[in-house]
Amino acid sequence: MTSKPATKAVASTNKVSAAVQKALELLEAGGDTSSWEKLSDTAVQSRIADYRGAVADVSSELKSLGIESADLDSQDRAGNDATGSGGPEQTGEAGEGCTLGSVDDLDPSEWQVPPHCIPIHANVTTYDWRPLIATAQFDVIMMDPPWQLATANPTRGVALGYSQLNDGDIQHLPVPKLQTNGFLLVWVINAKYTFTLDLFERWGYRMVDEIVWVKMTVNRRLAKSHGYYLQHAKEVCLVGQKGADPPGMSHGVGSDIIYAERRGQSQKPEEIYQLIEELVPHGKYLEIFGRKNNLRNYWVTVGNEVTGTGLPAADLEALQANNAIAGAKYGRGSSK
Numbered sequence: 001m002t003s004k005p006a007t008k009a010v011a012s013t014n015k016v017s018a019a020v021q022k023a024l025e026l027l028e029a030g031g032d033t034s035s036w037e038k039l040s041d042t043a044v045q046s047r048i049a050d051y052r053g054a055v056a057d058v059s060s061e062l063k064s065l066g067i068e069s070a071d072l073d074s075q076d077r078a079g080n081d082a083t084g085s086g087g088p089e090q091t092g093e094a095g096e097g098c099t100l101g102s103v104d105d106l107d108p109s110e111w112q113v114p115p116h117c118i119p120i121h122a123n124v125t126t127y128d129w130r131p132l133i134a135t136a137q138f139d140v141i142m143m144d145p146p147w148q149l150a151t152a153n154p155t156r157g158v159a160l161g162y163s164q165l166n167d168g169d170i171q172h173l174p175v176p177k178l179q180t181n182g183f184l185l186v187w188v189i190n191a192k193y194t195f196t197l198d199l200f201e202r203w204g205y206r207m208v209d210e211i212v213w214v215k216m217t218v219n220r221r222l223a224k225s226h227g228y229y230l231q232h233a234k235e236v237c238l239v240g241q242k243g244a245d246p247p248g249m250s251h252g253v254g255s256d257i258i259y260a261e262r263r264g265q266s267q268k269p270e271e272i273y274q275l276i277e278e279l280v281p282h283g284k285y286l287e288i289f290g291r292k293n294n295l296r297n298y299w300v301t302v303g304n305e306v307t308g309t310g311l312p313a314a315d316l317e318a319l320q321a322n323n324a325i326a327g328a329k330y331g332r333g334s335s336k
Contacts, residue, residue, distance in 0.1 A: 113292075113295055114295055114296055114297040115297070116297040116298055117295040117296055117297055117298070117299055117301060118299065118300040118301065119290075119292075119295055119301050119306040119307065120132075120300065120301065120302040120303075120306065121303075121304065121306050121307050122302060122303070122304065123304050124173060124288055124289060124302055124303065124304070125165065125169050125172075125173075127302065129174045129177070129178070132178070132300070132302075133174065133177045133178055136178075136284055136300075137178065137179055137180045137181075137182075137284070138178055138179050138182060138283075138284045138285065138286040138300075139179075139181075139182040139183070139246035139247070139249075139280045139283035139284045139285065140182055140183050140184075140185070140246070140276050140279075140280050140283055140284075140285050140286070141175060141178060141179055141182070141183070141184050141185070141285075141286045141287075141288065142184075142185040142186075142187075142237075142272070142276065142285075142286070142287050142288070143173075143175075143184075143185070143186055143187070143287065143288040143289050144186075144187040144266060144268065144289050144290075145165060145170050145186070145187070145192075145289055146164045146165050146266075146289060147164060147165075147170075147188075147189050147191070147192050148164035148165060148166045148167070149164065149191070167192075167195055170199070171199055171202065173288065175203055175288075176203045176204055176242070178286060179242055179243075180242070180243055181242065181243035181244045181245065181246050182241070182242060182243070182246040182280070182283075183208075183239060183240065183241050183242075183246070183276075183279070183280070184200070184203070184205055184239070184240040184241075184242065185211070185237050185238070185239050185240075185272075185276070186199075186237065186238050186240070187235060187236070187237045187268070188236055188237070188238055193238075196238055197238070200238070200240040203240075203242070204242050205240030205241060205242045206240060206241055206242075207238060207239065207240050208239055208240065208241045209239040209256060210236055210237065210238050210239060210256065211236070211237040211239065211256050211257075211258065211272065211275070212234055212235075212236055212237075212256065212257050212258070213234060213235045213236075213237070213258045213260060213268070213269055213271075213272070214233065214234050214257060214258065214259050214260075215233050215234060215235070215260070215261070215262040216259055216260060216261050216262070217261065217262070218261060223261070223262040225262075235268075237272065246280050246283055247283075248280065248281055248282060248283070249279060249280050250278065250279055250280075250281065253275070253278045253279050254274075254275040254278055254279070255275075258271045258272065258275070263293075264293055266291065267291070267293050267294065268294070273296055273299075284300075285298065285299045285300065286299070286300045286301075286302070287299055287300070287301045287302070287303075288302050288303070289302075289303050290302065290303040290305075290306055291303055291305040291306060292305060292306055292307060294306075
């Protein structure tokens with residue numbers, strides 16, 4: 001809580017009003033939220049309201065004493081905005097007209113971490129894969145590479161919220177060492193079809209199928225997006241197989257076409273995970289280049305954004321030392 005340093009500052013002035021003294025006591029008692037589990041929903045909401053009121057009282061007292069309390073003010077404003085107590089509608093900055101909702105409106109699956117997932121926060125190009133290789137051989141590996149675009153204007157007005165890797169970095173991933181028998185699923189873009197087929201052969205896989213995700217809007221219409229020649233409303237995942245069928249594999253399951261709503265950037269549909277788990281029940285699953293919104297129970301997910309809290313420590317150190325991250329490219333670049 002940002003209120004602890006402020007609490008000491010107020011107490012040290014010996015000018016604390018009775019209201020603020022009561023607020024300080026409430027803030028100190030409110031630090032232990034374990035007892036809140038026994039309260040009813042109404043009682044919890046009342047406790048939260050009291051807590052926010054205490055923060056406001058302390059902030060007001062700090063202001064009167066000439067002490068900066070920006071953190072408290074912003075926290076109190078965030079609380080008011082989230083509950084809508086500032087009015088029937090709160091709008092964004094610069095007249096954007098966005099309406100701020102309540103945490104109750106959020107889908108828990110969008111922010112809760114699955115309890116049985118295994119996230120590995122790492123740059124895949126510099127990560128030491130050897131312990132993982134020694135620990136497990138995976139039945140299914142899925143990856144959605146951040147393909148480096150080779151056109152003169154690679155984004156064509158589309159903001160890419162991630163760095164791109166060139167083909168060399170991707171083909172040097174130790175995928176063949178992570179799998180003896182099983183399936184490799186690679187999401188591709190048009191410009192990388194041939195490269196991915198060559199990659200399958202280089203890694204010892206044969207292409208056995210493909211899955212097409214037809215992107216839909218909430219109204220079940222095609223969700224079209226940018227394309228160089230045509231607008232795109234689908235994504236393709238190529239399926240390769242190495243060795244024999246993995247243990248317990250089922251045949252003829254699901255469909256090679258998925259109709260599902262478009263989700264966040266680079267976020268694949270839930271149905272692809274369900275299809276994989278139906279194809280190889282109780283298997284060992286690995287996703288490479290995953291993000292926090294890709295985390296799933298009983299999957300190992302490797303990526304530099306799996307925590308949703310920023311880059312891995314090694315990447316941050318590389319940025320500070322070299323102003324660059326190993327393997328990462330932004331904007332215009334070569335396809336080699």
